[in-house]
Amino acid sequence: MNIQADLTPPLPEGRWALFLDIDGTLLEHAPHPDAVSVSEELRVLLERIEQRLDGALAFITGRSIAAVDHLFDPLKLRIAGLYGLEHRLAPAGAIEAADAPADMAALADEIELELASKAVYVERKGPVLAIHTRAAPQLLARATELVEAALARLPKGYRVIAGNAGVELMPLEAAKGAAIRRFMQLDPFTGRRPVFLGDDTSDENGFDTVNAAGGISIRVKPQGETAARFAIEDVASAVAWLETNFGGPAKQTSRSDLVA
Template identity: 90%
Template sequence: MNIQADLTPPLPEGRWALFLDIDGTLLEHAAHPDAVLVSEELRVLLQTIERRLDGALAFITGRSIAAVDHLFAPLKLRIAGLYGLEHRLVPDGPIEAADEPADMAALADEIELELASQAVYVERKGPVLAIHTRAAPQLLARATELVEAALERLPKGYRVIAGNAGVELMPLEAAKGAAIRRFMQLDPFTGRRPVFLGDDTSDENGFETVNAAGGISIRVKPQGETAARFAIEDVASAIAWLEANFVEPAAQASSRNLVA
């Protein structure tokens, strides 16, 4: 882990591209993914930042694009959903969607049968299966055991990602870093330096990609090792940092929320 205490200056003069995880970064986690709320202030902030960056802002999230659009309605941004298995490359453009394979659907049925009645939420996201144990942390080990055992009977090309309060099973090509690289090849992102804020294990690949591109990687409330070069202590501080660096005039913001 190579986390620095601050950014001086907060963000140098230059052309930036901003990539944002959602849960745990812009929104506090909830026991159920549908229980989170988006404030009007956050919608306005994101809209303002997008305008300031001439459109070079995108969500990079494990949620589906449909779920994000519902959550942030009426705001629509560029987005990579399901860790890059879905894309909307322009705010009003078509969605490149991903379907649920039959073997993943059968596995979800089995896990729901065992765990869904015990405060565990089994979330079906097309080719991605997420098991949320925030409301029943004692079942995280069992949930992880189930998805790891499933790797033996699923087609090759899947992996298990452990999170802060759950576990996910997804195709190998589901990678936030790849999604960021795709956006960086397109206008209005091309020629800019990337900034990526995330909070979880699934964001590490994105941090590595941004570091390699000479950008700025920031992990919110880091736990253990991380590839992120900087840290922010919580969601409220992350939003304050975004507002300070991308909205306030001349970006003369303090970086006091960045911690070692």
């Protein structure tokens, strides 16, 4: 589906479960992942939404859970980090984490040696390796070549995902759709209709999952083809849409189908 305009739907009253990507969806991208910050207004909004949905709110992100907790401190939500390789199924629950293969650190060292001095940031996230080229877009192709060449050195079951401004190497089981399905099998998500907001290639799997469940998929600032059924122009508009549809004090009491 090729979306060019802001086609985001108003939501009718219903029992919704909300899943949110972070970077590019709730926060503007920065050349370095640590260069972003969370406003108090956004923290308060998310806390209000979590209460309104009786807890049926979760981050579905490529960041680690530790990084997200640091960013949103003191707010802690349910979360799937590292594209679902980490989970915290309850805000105060334990973190289920995945180990990194032994070869990943050496690979990161090699890529860093070639690219880090050229405004490229190599982010080590356990079993996920992310190469950020937002500050040097001309090096995206070279970064992609390096991680694709590295596949033969890693255990079977790894893949390369190219994004808007970088490329990542991750296990096949790292999939946002699988993380959303896991949450949907648990209280307080079960029996609700899923809504997922994301902005990048890695979110497409999540859009497919939500579409198959009869939910609402929304891509922020879409570029070209996307599985998302709706679009939002930018981060500010995405936050405003969340405020309008989920930020009010009223609790959801009825189920309703979206009218096309």
